[in-house]
Amino acid sequence: MKDIPGGVCAAIDFRAAGAVAGVKTGNAKKRDLALILSGRPCQAACVVTRNRVKAAPLRVTRRHVEQGNVRGVIANSGNANACAPGDAESALRMCKAAAAATGLTPEAFAVASTGVIGQRLNIEAIERAVPALAASLSPLGSADAEAAIMTTDTRPKEFAVAFPLGGRTARLGGIAKGSGMIHPNMGTMLCFLTTDAAVPAPLLQQALETVVPRTFNRVSVDGDTSTNDCCILLANGAAGNEPLRAAGEDYAVFLEALEHLCTQFARAIAADGEGASRLLTCTVSGASGEAAAETLAMSVIQSPLLKAAMFGADANWGRVLCALGYAGAAFDPEKTDVSFASPAGEIAVCRAGRGLSFDETAAKKILSEQEVEIKVDLHMGRDSVTAWGCDLTYDYVKINGDYRS
DSSP, X not given: OEEOSOGGGOSTTEEEEEEOOOOSTTOOSSOOEEEEEESSXXXXXXXXXXXXXXXXXXXXXXXXXXXXXXXXXXXXXXXXXXXXXXXXXXXXXXXXXXXXXXXXXXXXXXXXXXXXXXXXXXXXXXXXXXXXXXXXXXXXXHHHHHHHHOSSOXXXXXXXXXXXXXXXXXXXXXXXEOSSSOOSSSOSSEEEEEEOSOOOHHHHHHHHHHHGGGTGGGBOSSSXXXXXXXXXXXXXXXXXXXXXXXXXXXXHHHHHHHHHHHHHHHHHHHHTOTTOSSEEXXXXXXXXXXXXXXXXXXXXXXXXXXXXXXXXXXXXXXHHHHHHHTSSSOOOGGGOEEEEEETTEEEEEEETTEEOOOOHHHHHHHHTSSEEEEEEEOSSOSEEEEEEEEOOOHHHHHHHHTTTO
16 A cells, blocks of 8 residues: 555546635635546445534435435535525535536535534525636646635645555545544544545445544544534546455455545544644553443543643643543553653653653653654553544634634
8 A cells, every 4th residue: 555646636537626716705815615526427425424413515415425426526615504594505506506517417416515604605606616616627636625625724634545456556535624623423524535446335335434433533623523524435446446345355455545544634633633733642552342442542532631731741641540530431540551652752651550750851852742642551451442632722712712703
């Protein structure tokens, strides 16, 4: 497996574009409308938020994916089109505009939106922009499409991989946005993935539902699950491999590539958490079950007190044990070890549930790196799970204190 450039256009016969539509008043320079399109029919899969309040675009997207004709995505930033006047009609109008500009049917498009909840979408601005957007579709357009879906993101999230599949080379790539309102129960963001592998829709859906819990659902920035989260995966078969079969060797290879790619996105989203100054990785090992390890790792990543301590580069390991203790998963505190690690080194701070003497200066140096790993060993079994988050800074409150403006 090899990381390659190209993002959502790395796979054969996918093009993308991003344009300034003026969705949000006063934001006339930022790209805010994206289009992704395959030059040939696709198999499609999607996973959406488990939030009971689901934005209208998600309902339209699921319906279109189930109909089996999706080969493109149209998405906007600047407005979530959720709980808003005319939201369902606006979502459909986005699909119709994309269809009219590409000669396809509205059912050929998934649709997604991100931004402020509860405000009417400026659908007229989107409709005016779509013809030129479609005309600018390019195999080099991934970066423009990525820029168009970003909101409070401070950096682009664009990855792709190439891997051998059935004697051919297949490619899998994508773009994502996510910085705040990030918490599991779907995929915690917008993510659009494309592949030229030949994968039947049922297997594509199975693969996505297998990988999302291991990657995107192990990310938490602030404990809020968005109304608009979705992950959409399109496969057009242009690589020329024999269509995958369940439980076969090629399916395992595809699954590995998908998990590798989604892990990259998960880490990038956590690292770009609103106001974040460092990526936090928590690995719980020695667990007696994967579910327990996940519950414990996520509890640590989500702890506001632990996140604040990491912002201050404070080796307050008691906050790790505290977060483990209220997680709701069984473990023995008197068997538990904790250490902190980063490119600057590693330092043990707790053994068998008791504090160790350690060099505070060395600990400060370790915790001041851009990525910090919190290692927890339960000494109860063989299972291990990694979760990702970020520190909690003053800037998070500033960003979310005036988000609508």
